[in-house]
Amino acid sequence: xxxxxxxxxxxxxxxxxxxxxxxxxxxxxxxxxxxxxxxxxxxxxxxxxxxxxxxxxxxxxxxxxxxxxxxxxxxxxxxxxxxxxxxxxxxxxxxxxxxxxxxxxxxxxxxxxxxxxxxxxxxxxxxxxxxxxxxxxxxxxxxxxx
Numbered sequence: 001x002x003x004x005x006x007x008x009x010x011x012x013x014x015x016x017x018x019x020x021x022x023x024x025x026x027x028x029x030x031x032x033x034x035x036x037x038x039x040x041x042x043x044x045x046x047x048x049x050x051x052x053x054x055x056x057x058x059x060x061x062x063x064x065x066x067x068x069x070x071x072x073x074x075x076x077x078x079x080x081x082x083x084x085x086x087x088x089x090x091x092x093x094x095x096x097x098x099x100x101x102x103x104x105x106x107x108x109x110x111x112x113x114x115x116x117x118x119x120x121x122x123x124x125x126x127x128x129x130x131x132x133x134x135x136x137x138x139x140x141x142x143x144x145x146x
Contacts, residue, residue: 074104088135
């Protein structure tokens with residue numbers, strides 16, 4: 001079931017009953033992240049909500065729980081990789097991108113962050129390491145991987 005169908009069902013409204021702003025936000029949410037491959041997975045939805053709210057550790061923890069339940073879901077690995085990259089954890093993000101690519105033939109447009117890391121010399125390059133450190137400092141991020 002698509003995101004908008006779930007949203008309308010939850011709200012008990014039809015698309016024409018929503019305000020233009022609400023409909024725009026709903027469509028944007030569906031475009032930004034498609035969790036339809038794990039729609040029943042509460043942890044995947046919770047991870048996205050925490051990520052959107054800037055609660056990095058909680059988002060990471062929920063993506064990890066979702067992955068433990070659905071280890072063959074490439075989209076979950078990709079989403080956690082994007083979260084990690086956004087926070088400057090390029091080495092860990094690269095590992096998640098690699099896993100996602102091993103599980104599914106993902107379209108190139110979903111792998112933009114992985115390609116950026118690759119073009120800058122890979123996850124171990126000094127340039128990426130400096131950028132990652134700056135990014136983590138700016139966000140005040142320190143994840144616990146346990």
